[in-house]
Amino acid sequence: MADSPQASGSQSESKPSYLRFALIGYGYWGPLLLRNLTRLENAEVSIVADLDTNRLTEVAKNYPHVQCTQSVEDVFASNVDAVCIATPLQTHYKLADEALRRGKHVMVEKPLTGTAAEALKLAQTAKEHNKFLMTGHTYEYSPEVEKLQKFVSSGELGKLFYINSSRLNLGIFRKDADVIWDLAPHDISMTNFILQKLPVSVSAQGYSHMNPGHIDVAYMNLKYPENISANIHVSWLNPNKERNFTIVGDKKMVCYDDTAGNEKIKLYNRGVDKPEYSSSFGEFTYSYRYGDIVIPYVQGAEPLGVECRHFAESIRSHSEPRSGGLVGYNVVKIIETAHQSIEQGGIFLDIDW
Ligand SMILES: NC(=O)c1ccc[n+]([C@@H]2O[C@H](COP(=O)([O-])OP(=O)(O)OC[C@H]3O[C@@H](n4cnc5c(N)ncnc54)[C@H](O)[C@@H]3O)[C@@H](O)[C@H]2O)c1
Numbered sequence: 628m629a630d631s632p633q634a635s636g637s638q639s640e641s642k643p644s645y646l647r648f649a650l651i652g653y654g655y656w657g658p659l660l661l662r663n664l665t666r667l668e669n670a671e672v673s674i675v676a677d678l679d680t681n682r683l684t685e686v687a688k689n690y691p692h693v694q695c696t697q698s699v700e701d702v703f704a705s706n707v708d709a710v711c712i713a714t715p716l717q718t719h720y721k722l723a724d725e726a727l728r729r730g731k732h733v734m735v736e737k738p739l740t741g742t743a744a745e746a747l748k749l750a751q752t753a754k755e756h757n758k759f760l761m762t763g764h765t766y767e768y769s770p771e772v773e774k775l776q777k778f779v780s781s782g783e784l785g786k787l788f789y790i791n792s793s794r795l796n797l798g799i800f801r802k803d804a805d806v807i808w809d810l811a812p813h814d815i816s817m818t819n820f821i822l823q824k825l826p827v828s829v830s831a832q833g834y835s836h837m838n839p840g841h842i843d844v845a846y847m848n849l850k851y852p853e854n855i856s857a858n859i860h861v862s863w864l865n866p867n868k869e870r871n872f873t874i875v876g877d878k879k880m881v882c883y884d885d886t887a888g889n890e891k892i893k894l895y896n897r898g899v900d901k902p903e904y905s906s907s908f909g910e911f912t913y914s915y916r917y918g919d920i921v922i923p924y925v926q927g928a929e930p931l932g933v934e935c936r937h938f939a940e941s942i943r944s945h946s947e948p949r950s951g952g953l954v955g956y957n958v959v960k961i962i963e964t965a966h967q968s969i970e971q972g973g974i975f976l977d978i979d980w
Contacts, residue, residue: 646670646939649707649731651699651722652714653682655799656736660713663935665690670939676702703729709942711935712736713763715803720745727752727760734938734948736763737812738804738962739955746959750952761938761948762955764816768933770925771883771891775874776821778881778894785878785898790818790857792872795865805842807833807962810861815958816950817872818849818857825957826851830975831965836864847965850975894921 648664650657653675664672674694675686683695696702702710703725709732712722720740726733727749739762740746753760766772778784792814801809819825826849833842847859870885880895896918934950941948961978968976 644669644943646709646942647673647705647707649674649676649702649705649710651676651702651710651712652736653677653686654679654713657682657713658685659931660711660736660935661686661690661693663929663932664711666932667935667939673707674702674705699725702726703731708732709734709938711763711938716741716808717803720749723749723760724752727756727758730756730758732759732761732938732942734761734763735955737765737816737955738762738808738959739952740959741808743956743960743963746952746956750956753952759938759941759948760952760955761941762816762950762952762958763934764812764820764950764954764958765930765934766813766817767820767950768937769885769930770928770933771885772817772821772930774892774923774925775817775872775881775883776823778879779821779874779876780823783879783894784874784876784881786876787822787853787855788875788877789855790821790872790874792818792857793860793862793869795860795862795869796867797865798863800837800843800863805833805845806861806863807831807842807845807847807965809863811845811847811859811962811965812958814857814859814861814872815849815961816954818851818859819954819957821874822851822855824851824853824855825980826857826961826978828975828977829961829965829968830973831968832973833966833969842969845965845969848975849961889927890922892923892925894923896920 650661672693676696676699677683678697686693686695710726711734712719713736719735723733723735749760794810794814828850831847833845835841836843843864844862849857868886872883874881877898880897882893884891898916900914937948964976964978968974
């Protein structure tokens with residue numbers, strides 16, 4: 628079971644203070660990454676690679692000092708310290724593997740790879756080559772998610788009952804991944820991070836409405852230790868955008884709505900109290916607590932910016948990134964097992980850690 632950050636061996640090289648980055652993939656997500664990477668202090672983005680020349684023309688227009696290339700070999704042969712990969716899922720393993728073998732630190736956009744075996748191999752390759760491998764679990768770097776993690780770890784919510792997460796919208800349909808591979812990495816990585824636990828089993832149901840065999844709506848249920856369950860609903864077929872995450876504890880409950888401007892988190896001092904003793908079920912009277920609803924202050928920050936700074940800081944300080952290769956592996960393993968559950972009619976399957 629890989630529940631702790633990987634030890635990448637001793638990073639014996641001298642600490643590089645000035646960092647050179649490369650970016651592979653300048654489609655939808657690449658421009659956001661490039662904007663944040665170019666804002667890093669004491670660093671530069673030297674080279675961007677994309678197979679599509681139209682995308683490279685866009686790079687050249689906005690970042691005239693950055694070298695553009697269609698050849699990923701130019702990236703591997705360059706003197707960059709680190710490579711960020713924002714290409715379709717099926718290309719992640721090959722590109723990341725080559726970059727690590729050519730001596731670069733690597734950050735791969737979520738999900739890390741298309742199979743758990745590949746994710747493990749990548750983590751191992753990073754270790755062998757004394758390089759850091761980071762997974763782009765962007766929400767793990769969101770100030771709101773960090774706040775939720777603190778509510779849980781401080782015991783403020785009490786004993787946890789369950790988590791409910793929905794990530795719904797109309798599209799955007801992807802060809803390289805179904806809706807589970809596309810959206811659920813966010814919910815799973817957030818849940819693992821907030822609970823600081825891994826699920827023991829998963830059941831899932833997936834439905835394909837627009838393209839046969841390409842799941843566009845899915846429901847997953849993850850069982851965590853201590854009887855905590857997490858329900859995840861992801862969909863590309865919803866009339867409006869929903870990004871809701873609720874944690875229910877026996878003392879307090881918290882709702883996080885990522886679409887809600889400045890008031891994304893609401894902490895409810897609500898719950899149900901059971902009488903200590905009753906001789907029969909008929910005498911049972913629950914009392915319902917309706918206390919204050921608090922909107923905590925959360926210092927805003929763009930999660931992707933925090934993620935990029937964390938990657939740079941990990942390299943400089945020779946410390947394993949929070950969402951390292953094995954953390955990425957955990958998410959891929961859960962998704963892989965969820966697909967096995969779908970193939971077997973949605974039964975709960977133990978995750979073979
Ligand atoms: N962290 C997040 O919140 C987040 C959000 C969106 C997407 N993503 C992830 O980012 C990755 C990319 O997603 P996207 O939406 O930008 O995809 P996209 O299809 O819009 O863009 C991918 C780009 O990669 C290029 N490309 C493909 N194969 C290549 C190769 N071998 N070498 C060089 N360039 C290549 C394509 O030409 C394209 O421009 C995916 O893994 C996705 O899951 C993460």
